[in-house]
Amino acid sequence: MKEFQLIEHYFRDHGLNRRDVELGIGDDCAIVLPAEGKSLAISCDTLVENVHFLSEIPASALGYKSLAVNLSDLASMGAEPAWMTLALTMPEVNEEWLTQFSQGLFEAAEYYGVSLVGGDTTRGPLSITVTIHGQVPHGKALTRAGANNGDWIYVTGTLGDSALGLDILLGKQEVSSDYKGYLINRHYNPTPRVLAGQALRSLASSAIDLSDGLISDIQHILKASSVGAIIDVDAIPLSTSMLESVDKDKALSYALTGGEDYELLFTVPEAQRGAIDTALLHAGVKFVKIGQICPGDKLKLVQDGQPYQIEQNGFEHF
Amino acid sequence: MKEFQLIEHYFRDHGLNRRDVELGIGDDCAIVLPAEGKSLAISCDTLVENVHFLSEIPASALGYKSLAVNLSDLASMGAEPAWMTLALTMPEVNEEWLTQFSQGLFEAAEYYGVSLVGGDTTRGPLSITVTIHGQVPHGKALTRAGANNGDWIYVTGTLGDSALGLDILLGKQEVSSDYKGYLINRHYNPTPRVLAGQALRSLASSAIDLSDGLISDIQHILKASSVGAIIDVDAIPLSTSMLESVDKDKALSYALTGGEDYELLFTVPEAQRGAIDTALLHAGVKFVKIGQICPGDKLKLVQDGQPYQIEQNGFEHF
Structure with missing residues (x-):
């Protein structure tokens, strides 16, 4: 377990530090400050090796894509990206892989203005779950409902x-x-x-x-x-x-x-x-x-x- | 994939429907309305079979525990439980197992006032990631820092x-x-x-x-x-x-x-x-x-x- 706790340091003090993050990685929860007048959009996607991605995928691309597919869910609702958590399950600690994975992840996170505020790293078959949080003005979220004849x-x-x-x-x-x-x-x-x-x-x-x-x-x-x-x-x-x-x-x-x-x-x-x-x-x-x-x-x-x-x-x- | 999309119906229209959930499971994101004057507490925990739980664990206990360990993180910050997402990865679709797992999960969710607002069900080795969201008045979150000599x-x-x-x-x-x-x-x-x-x-x-x-x-x-x-x-x-x-x-x-x-x-x-x-x-x-x-x-x-x-x-x- 210790080894896996150390991994958190790959993710802890890296990436964007949004001003609305009151407390980031390192306590039992992250504490963030939602903007007034906005609703919160939440989505989560899991990527499992050999189900959602090939084993051959470069680690940096996997890191990038893990966030990108979640950002796409925010995009479709018209929400502004804000915070994410990362649940990373790995069969073993591979520092080279982790370096590249986190680089790809933080590249997307910084570009789209997302702070990584929490997560869990565990031992097991390779799998990544990102939960993404965005903000959208009250009543302005785009949904799947609402298309009308003639649109x-x-x-x-x-x-x-x-x-x-x-x-x-x-x-x-x-x-x-x-x-x-x-x-x-x-x-x-x-x-x-x-x-x-x-x-x-x-x-x-x-x-x-x-x-x-x-x-x-x-x-x-x-x-x-x-x-x-x-x-x-x-x-x-x-x-x-x-x-x-x-x-x-x-x-x-x-x-x-x-x-x-x-x-x-x-x-x-x-x-x-x-x-x-x-x-x-x-x-x-x-x-x-x-x-x-x-x-x-x-x-x-x-x-x-x-x-x-x-x-x-x-x-x-x- | 279709089979796994059907699983969402085990979780979609069940459990507590909080009034601050503007849009629940079924679109690209859930939309929730954070309370004014409160910060948002976020935590996520992954449970992997044979790492965090025995294969023999009853499915209802696993469902309950998946949420309970996350609620414990909210408890330690003094936050009020609100919303959760569930990423459930399973080797196969087992309806009996799903029925019991979801019963245990919703038992905890209803007791503690949590709405399941989103998630992802995927095929792969058994693993559960819950991301929990709670609310706490601004500046009132309990943290690990703050203990003083004599306390x-x-x-x-x-x-x-x-x-x-x-x-x-x-x-x-x-x-x-x-x-x-x-x-x-x-x-x-x-x-x-x-x-x-x-x-x-x-x-x-x-x-x-x-x-x-x-x-x-x-x-x-x-x-x-x-x-x-x-x-x-x-x-x-x-x-x-x-x-x-x-x-x-x-x-x-x-x-x-x-x-x-x-x-x-x-x-x-x-x-x-x-x-x-x-x-x-x-x-x-x-x-x-x-x-x-x-x-x-x-x-x-x-x-x-x-x-x-x-x-x-x-x-x-x-």
Whole structure:
């Protein structure tokens, strides 16, 4: 146990020290000071070796990604990142691994303004649970409910890159070395759309982050909002690396069913459409309209006005 | 993955629904409303099978204990329990096990006023991480720092029962059937001293919960407060079950070095000593003075005014 208690010193006096942290790591609890007029957004995600990540993942990428996937949950609610706890279970103490893991973690934490305020390090099969805390003005959180008939559907970034990156890592796809690095990086180091989420708070009617793939994730919005949707697959944003590596139908299959993009999908009422460009100007990410909310409860994919049949390539969320 | 998503329904619409939970399980984040004038206390603990608990532990006890050990951290800060997240990693979906685990968890959650607001269920080796959130008036959190020379040292309840209970389970100790159930229950179902912690907020100068054993845990107070301590081992509260099961030195060994009692150890200035009885009247737990804070940085154990040599029985925190 002693050995594992020592690990805490890897995390204790590092990283960002927010002024609203009254007491950080080192006591029975952390004490933080929530901002007045704001609600608290809380989310937690566990990453288990050989279930959520390959054993080969660089430790720094794993540290970064452990926080990034949680930040993406805050982004989809329009919340501002604040504090995190880290539960790290490891089979053994590996100082080299810990150095790189904590570097990756703190890189993301500092960039997005998160203080690590507590955690637990234990011996066991490799697994990481991050609980993230963000703040959002009262009543302004974006949810999955709220999409209305006629609202436009948007996504940020490009879709499918992470899934293609994973297939490259698994040896299921070969791509030119010109694109390989980009695609693998999109899998290892996804960019949570934190600023975009905040910018959308008063404009979007619903939002979700894309973790399991567009087709799967949009169902949550349709169900929570009691609506249907129609998506023009030709409008789905695809990266150059994707388009140069696989044919169009394969690319769309990655984009529609591939997981771990961590882009935002959101809906916008017609009246707010003009305001989106300005609002997202400083969010550092492109976004594009891919469809529209319609009556019913189904998702329809179309191409050139005809129903689109997705290529079954057997892709599974890792 | 689908199978595991279904598990969320075991936890989603069950248990307490606090009025300050604006949005519970089911979106990307939970949204809760912190109380004005209060700070937020956050702690997380991971329990790993065969590291922190025996495989034989009943699922309901594991569910209860997963929350109880976290509530104990809130108790030691004087915080009022509010919200929790649960990261549950399981090798397979076992409905019987899940039913019992969630029953035990919600039993503790409802009793202590905690809403489960989020979590993640994943496939992998059995492991549970709970992140607990409590609230405490600004500046009133009890910490490990703050003990001063002359302050009196108190503990709640009786010590060592949990460690003896574990040794019974491990077959290392045999005890009469009159006491076996009580001792095993003290190991499986520890009682976090939540009300006592809150009652001590304006009275105690420091506090900690006893998770690793008195000798180990008090060091955190001595270090954080830059003081020493003297403890009269004959003042240490021992249960009848303990005293009837093992000899006095063995009992003291359990009490001093045994882990997982989850009682509170706290220090009280002489000026506040008279107020303690009244403050703890409704906390539902006995407490007793076992020593005093002194200059230096060492812990001294005494019996009849002489240094006490602890019996080395090789007990190790499981």
